[in-house]
Amino acid sequence: MKKIRAFLRSMTFGMLLLAAVIGFSFAGSMIPQQRPAMEYVSRYGATVGGLIIRLGLDDVFATPVFLLLMAALALNLTLCSVVRVRRLRGSGERLKERARAAQVIAAPGQAQRLDAFLRRRGFCAQAGEGVTVYSKCLFGAYGSFLTHLGLLAVLLAGALALYGGQITDQTVMPGQTLTLPDGTAIEVLSFRIEDETGRLDYASGLRMTDAQGQRSAEALVRVNEPMRFGRYKVYQQTYGTAGTMRLRNAATGGEDTVYLTEPAFLTADGQNGVFFAALYPGYIQDEDGSVTLITSTSGAYADPVYDLRVMAQGQTTPVLAFPGEELTLGDITYIPGEPVSYPGLRIKAIAPGMLGVLYASFVLLIAALTICFFMRPVCVAVRPEGYAIASPKPQLGLQLELEALIREEEQR
Amino acid sequence: MRDMVFFAALLLYFAAMIVQIVSAALGRQKGCRAACALLSAGLALHTVYSVWRGIAAGRLPLANQFEFASGFAWAIAVLGLILHARLRQTWVLTASIPAAFLVMSYAAFQPMEIRDIMPALRSTWFALHIGSAIFSYAALAIAGGLGAYYLVRLSRGEREDSTAMRQADYMGYRMICLGFLLLTVVILSGAIWAEQAWSKWWSWDPKETWALITWIIYAIYLHQRLRMNWQGRRMALLSLAALVCVLFTFAGVNLLLPGLHSYA
Numbered sequence: 274m275k276k277i278r279a280f281l282r283s284m285t286f287g288m289l290l291l292a293a294v295i296g297f298s299f300a301g302s303m304i305p306q307q308r309p310a311m312e313y314v315s316r317y318g319a320t321v322g323g324l325i326i327r328l329g330l331d332d333v334f335a336t337p338v339f340l341l342l343m344a345a346l347a348l349n350l351t352l353c354s355v356v357r358v359r360r361l362r363g364s365g366e367r368l369k370e371r372a373r374a375a376q377v378i379a380a381p382g383q384a385q386r387l388d389a390f391l392r393r394r395g396f397c398a399q400a401g402e403g404v405t406v407y408s409k410c411l412f413g414a415y416g417s418f419l420t421h422l423g424l425l426a427v428l429l430a431g432a433l434a435l436y437g438g439q440i441t442d443q444t445v446m447p448g449q450t451l452t453l454p455d456g457t458a459i460e461v462l463s464f465r466i467e468d469e470t471g472r473l474d475y476a477s478g479l480r481m482t483d484a485q486g487q488r489s490a491e492a493l494v495r496v497n498e499p500m501r502f503g504r505y506k507v508y509q510q511t512y513g514t515a516g517t518m519r520l521r522n523a524a525t526g527g528e529d530t531v532y533l534t535e536p537a538f539l540t541a542d543g544q545n546g547v548f549f550a551a552l553y554p555g556y557i558q559d560e561d562g563s564v565t566l567i568t569s570t571s572g573a574y575a576d577p578v579y580d581l582r583v584m585a586q587g588q589t590t591p592v593l594a595f596p597g598e599e600l601t602l603g604d605i606t607y608i609p610g611e612p613v614s615y616p617g618l619r620i621k622a623i624a625p626g627m628l629g630v631l632y633a634s635f636v637l638l639i640a641a642l643t644i645c646f647f648m649r650p651v652c653v654a655v656r657p658e659g660y661a662i663a664s665p666k667p668q669l670g671l672q673l674e675l676e677a678l679i680r681e682e683e684q685r
Numbered sequence: 686m687r688d689m690v691f692f693a694a695l696l697l698y699f700a701a702m703i704v705q706i707v708s709a710a711l712g713r714q715k716g717c718r719a720a721c722a723l724l725s726a727g728l729a730l731h732t733v734y735s736v737w738r739g740i741a742a743g744r745l746p747l748a749n750q751f752e753f754a755s756g757f758a759w760a761i762a763v764l765g766l767i768l769h770a771r772l773r774q775t776w777v778l779t780a781s782i783p784a785a786f787l788v789m790s791y792a793a794f795q796p797m798e799i800r801d802i803m804p805a806l807r808s809t810w811f812a813l814h815i816g817s818a819i820f821s822y823a824a825l826a827i828a829g830g831l832g833a834y835y836l837v838r839l840s841r842g843e844r845e846d847s848t849a850m851r852q853a854d855y856m857g858y859r860m861i862c863l864g865f866l867l868l869t870v871v872i873l874s875g876a877i878w879a880e881q882a883w884s885k886w887w888s889w890d891p892k893e894t895w896a897l898i899t900w901i902i903y904a905i906y907l908h909q910r911l912r913m914n915w916q917g918r919r920m921a922l923l924s925l926a927a928l929v930c931v932l933f934t935f936a937g938v939n940l941l942l943p944g945l946h947s948y949a
Contacts, residue, residue: 284912291901298901302894302942334889417911427873431887440884473804496804497882508884621884631886635873642869646862666911669855673848 282352290346297342301333343428350425357418365411365650368663369399372406372652377659380679387655390678396653407653414665416645423638430631438623442510446532446615453620456484459507462491464616466512475509477616494618504622511617514574516552517610524604532613539607540584547600547607548582548589556593564593579609687741688797690734691755695793697727698762698786701778709779717775721766724782728762731789735759742799747815748806750939754792756815757935760823761785768827768856776853780830788826791936810878814871821867822931825903828860829928832921845917854917857924858910865903872896883945892946895934902927 280286304325305312313322313331329336380387388405392398396407445451445461452458463478474495481489481502492500499508516533522541531539533549540546555567555576566578579594585602594600600607651664651671660675662668701723708716735755738746746752765781835853843850875893876886887893906923909915915923938946 284908288905288908291905295898295901298894298898301889302891302898302938306889434886472801475804497808497878499881499884506884508882510884619884628880632877635876639866639869639873642866646866667855667858669851670859673852 278352281349282356284353287346287349287353290342290349293342294346297333297339300330304330304333306334307332343432347425347428350421350428354418354421354425357421361414361418364414365408368411368414368650368652368665369406369408369654372654372661372663373401373404375654375661375663377654377656377661378675380659380675381657383660383679383682384655384657386678386682387653387660387675390675391653391655403656405655407655409651410648411650413644413648413650416641416648419641420638420645423634423641426634427631427638430627430634434623434627434631437627438621440619440621442617442619444513444534444615444617446515446613451618453505457503457505458482459618459620461616461618464512464614466614475512475616477509477618479507479618481505481507494616504625506621506623508619508621509616510619512614513617514552514554514612514614516549516577516579516612518547518549519608519610521606521608522604523606530610532615534615538584541603541605544587545585545602546605547602548584550580550582552612553578553580566593574612577612581607581609687734687737690730690737691797692793694727694730694734695786695789697723697730698758698782698789701727702782702786705775705778705782709775714775717778720778720782721769724762724778724785725766727785728759728766731755731759731762738799742802744802745812745815747811747819748802749795749800750936751792751795751797753815753819753935754788754795756819757822757826758785758789758792760819761788761826764820764823764827764860772852772856774849774852776831776834776849777827777856780834780853781827784826784830805882808878808881810874810881814874814878817867817870817874821864821871822935824860824864824867825928825931828857828864828924829931831857831860832924832928835921836918836925839918839921850917854920857920861903861906861924861927865900865907868896868900868903872900879945888945890944890946891938891942892934892944895930895938895942899927899930899934902930 305316308331310322310326310331313325316322317325325331329338333339384405388398388407391407394409396409399406399408443451445459447461447464450458450460458481460480460482461477462480465476466473468474468476476493476495478491479494479500480491481500483503489500489502494500494507494509496509499506513534518531518533518539520529520531520539522528531537533552536548536550538546538548552574553566553568554574556578557565557567559565566580577596579596581592581594581600583590583592583600583602592600594609596609596611598609649664649666649668651662651666651668653671653675654661654663662672662675701720704716704723705720708714708720735746738752742748747756761781762785765777765785768781769775769777831853835850835857838850838853839845845851872893875896879888879893880886902923906920906927909923910920938944
């Protein structure tokens with residue numbers, strides 16, 4: 274049992290786990306992730322594609338083995354941190370003792386010069402019997418422990434933030450309201466693709482209201498600028514362009530407008546009506562009168578064209594219609610309108626404070642690494658016959674500087 | 686005219702590299718001083734170019750592969766000169782000038798036109814994330830350069846315990862410490878930015894994944910160095926292998942693995 278515990282907290286185990294994470298990450302980056310099964314078969318062939326799916330390499334970061342690996346890494350970091358924290362008590366004094374006991378590098382009669390140099394470098398002196406110990410950055414001994422603790426905190430808080438939140442994607446037409454299961458309402462007041470200067474700037478004007486009727490101020494949600502309200506964060510995720518169709522019923526005098534984001538059959542009796550196939554941003558008319566439709570949807574819809582099928586008395590007639598044109602079938606008149614751009618919103622529900630904890634772990638890790646690398650604890654014991662350096666980290670720079678100092682004096 | 690300044694800087698880096706390599710091979714101190722002067726002149730022109738481009742673009746000139754590569758080369762030159770000024774050792778230049786020139790040459794093959802920045806890149810995190818990335822990569826590239834220098838000297842019969850070799854080995858380690866810290870800043874600032882832009886702080890995007898792979902490899906390097914007391918040849922080899930990873934994260938991922946960072 275003792276041996277197992279020692280292995281679980283050992284650096285060897287940690288290195289093995291890190292190597293395994295590299296292996297998984299390599300596979301996860303080289304094999305496209307979370308695609309339909311058929312894509313793997315067509316890309317890699319039936320045998321390899323099938324193997325990829327069976328081994329879970331199509332979603333490698335969600336496989337139980339990978340999650341187990343991360344859990345093992347967290348365990349290794351925890352045990353390693355426990356061992357380190359035990360060793361930290363009295364580490365400064367132990368380092369001083371190590372310096373006192375170390376074999377000195379000969380520098381007879383240089384104590385005063387060394388004293389001046391070390392004090393200039395911010396070392397604190399502690400005089401003893403026949404030896405003065407200069408120390409610096411003893412707090413740096415905590416660097417490695419804090420780094421491991423920071424990494425552990427990032428792993429745990431990161432997992433909570435990643436798997437603890439709920440994410441849903443929704444498209445909402447401007448002027449419409451989306452109601453979430455807990456009664457919170459998101460009202461889309463406006464949406465634009467370009468700002469006043471014509472620069473791309475996907476922005477939705479939103480207002481939110483919670484179940485108790487508490488309203489947020491109106492906010493402009495952009496890429497990189499989500500809106501926060503209660504436990505929700507709303508992101509500008511994507512956008513689309515929908516066709517609009519006004520339907521007028523001559524018999525009842527009623528009128529309605531529908532948004533067309535995908536093919537749809539607009540009918541009153543289930544048999545006769547207009548089938549919406551597609552909306553095109555524009556067209557090019559040749560000299561002979563033939564029309565070529567523009568299919569690229571990346572730009573503005575300058576001359577929108579509706580691709581429709583009119584279905585009446587069992588006959589289907591393809592029709593290209595422009596905004597404002599009227600198509601009448603019986604009592605119903607179909608009037609295509611100007612296309613409308615709409616936002617695709619991402620709504621994330623996350624416990625308050627979760628991200629704060631995650632970001633605090635980030636700060637801890639960066640601070641710990643700074644301490645670890647740039648506040649290296651070091652002690653120099655100076656005796657009348659020479660000096661000795663003790664540090665848990667490489668100190669070649671200081672060593673060479675002291676050697677140069679002594680050499681300089683000898684050459685005088 | 687602006688692009689001429691870029692190519693003039695590239696030419697000066699090239700001249701500095703030739704002069705430095707020849708001088709180092711022949712052991713001429715004067716030549717190394719000339720290489721340092723050429724590198725400084727190249728860096729001055731490079732800085733003028735970057736500021737000029739930044740003013741013309743109305744943003745930090747680090748938004749696409751060309752600009753990032755140019756910034757990466759600039760950071761190598763800056764770090765190389767700072768290190769040289771502190772240590773007064775010519776091998777620092779031998780390691781850093783070729784690295785700056787090679788990265789700058791890569792930049793020269795990228796499309797150079799100034800384009801409007803896409804909405805996803807308009808963020809307050811942009812400067813910290815990309816700024817720390819160029820200095821991180823630069824520090825790691827210099828460490829790799831020092832590793833290569835170490836191996837070349839070793840193959841030519843230089844003793845591992847000579848002061849210059851020990852110093853080159855140690856500086857490689859210190860550069861990796863700096864690069865590793867900055868790489869951590871890159872990854873974590875990128876995570877905060879990703880949460881703001883895409884709602885998830887981590888999405889296993891190829892760029893993120895390769896940044897993590899690179900980070901782990903350097904973490905292994907540091908553990909082997911600090912806990913197992915590995916030094917010299919093994920560390921030089923590992924720093925070179927890790928540099929391959931850095932370069933793949935920088936350029937290979939963009940070319941071969943499409944993802945959320947495809948615009949970079």
